[in-house]
Amino acid sequence: QKEVEQNSGPLSVPEGAIASLNCTYSDRGSQSFFWYRQYSGKSPELIMSIYSNGDKEDGRFTAQLNKASQYVSLLIRDSQPSDSATYLCAVNNAAGNKLTFGGGTRVLVKP
């Protein structure tokens, strides 16, 4: 079992729709959870962080965390073509000395 798992996609959504991305993790001691956006050939860019159960909203992005079920999700509302990218879920380990990344979900927003 991979430490952090994501569906690789591509997830194709029409412009203006909601994109829903999921991520599961194996380390129950993890305390910090992140979503990064990565455009092709570019470096990952932090878009959301979440530390406690529930929802966290920032603009068009909402992160959801459920530690009991060990999953993290990201919703992108009113999706735009510029949201087309690979989204990486990252989870810190219990020791706090590294982030482990999922393989990423590729999102395609079609006009």
Place this chain on the structure above:
Amino acid sequence: EAQVTQNPRYLITVTGKKLTVTCSQNMNHEYMSWYRQDPGLGLRQIYYSMNVEVTDKGDVPEGYKVSRKEKRNFPLILESPSPNQTSLYFCASSPRGGLYGYTFGSGTRLTVV
């Protein structure tokens, strides 16, 4: 501007020729790390450093060396590069380990022929 700076951005080298990829951050972060990214394998940690003179292996350290003599710099050294080290490399820094997320450098695309 707060940033992590990597150099070079692109590098083509031959097998066995020692090389160094530099990484510098201006945010006074204690934690720095190197990752490589390969298609189908995602981002994998090579080495990390919790502070000056403190380094440790990540998941794929074979064939790499690092040093942390100053807080701002964390160079990645390939003493005898091989073709399987062809990859996209990222340096990252954080105020404190994995707790607050990382800031990534722009990446170094390395090709070993």
